[in-house]
Amino acid sequence: MEPASSWQLFNTSWTLHRLSPLHHKKDCEALLDNQYALNTYAARLRDQLTGDVLAGLQATASAADDDALSKTGALKECTWRSFSTSSPSGDASSASDRHASFPGILVTLEYENITYKAALLAESSSSSQRPSRAGSTFLPLLLTKCPNALRQTLISFLSANFDAYCAPLRLSSAFLCSGLEKFVDELRTGSDRTASDDILEEVIRELQLTLAFSAAIAPALKSLNVSIARSSLAGFIHDGANTSKRTLKQKLRCPLIPNLTSYLETHLAMQLDLDGSSPNQVAKQHVRLSKVTCAAFVLGGDGRMKLVVSATRSENQGQDERMGKDEAALRASEALLHAVIGKAVISDHQTAT
Incomplete structure (x- = not known):
């Protein structure tokens, strides 16, 4: 069976969970790149979804989930595949071959009318082997694209077969800020100021930040959207007149959040x-x-994420410029995904302690 392409991770709205190490020594010593073992677990999951458990799953589903499940049709195929270690482009001669690969497993549930999927990811090949003892694989981030009832069945399956603990991955306000700044930094890497501004506006377009307030200070206001127009975005990226007042640590960061914070305080108090x-x-x-929220990605504190990248290459004039922007967007999306995986690792360690 062919390895799964990393493109499967993009252009999909995911729900995020963190996952403890998978213990599989009773069945196999290695899990990744062991297609026999992956086929075994795929068959078990398929049997669970098509057996008597499905009746219980539908009985406990919410109205929305029940409606979704009723339209799926019969389960045709359940596959587990390791992700390819090559770049998403699959072209070793292209510049995109320098991009990161994500060790992990893609779970695909193909029904008659719809296909659902999940992905278990690690930061790198070495991190996927933590803890180092044989028979365990560390894939700390679980991504799911399926109804909640089906998601809970998958989580129960992972717990029963791998003695794994799974919990929702919530993203803090500080992490959303650092993730946004990391994405912007990656877009600007390797370009002069004018070129990086053009790439920034082309990839992000309009940026929308949703602010949430506690009931103690704003009982009638749950959220407030702050939109930065495409034409104004570059102005928040470059240091302003207060550069000399910033500390060295602040100067090394992308100034987007500090500049936006200063703007809101100055103009809106x-x-x-x-x-x-x-x-x-x-x-x-x-x-x-x-x-x-922007044209390039959506990242929510409630544990939802979507990374938008172009999988095509323009045939029109200006192809090199278009490819340059696509490559920058892909590189930034991969950096953001790495940060989310790292957050899953940190959250898992915090819970353990």
């Missing part, structure tokens, strides 16, 4: 601490960034 860098405890406690 809103004192915010979205990234946790301010000593303002009131703002830290009652106002947070809950969602980042």
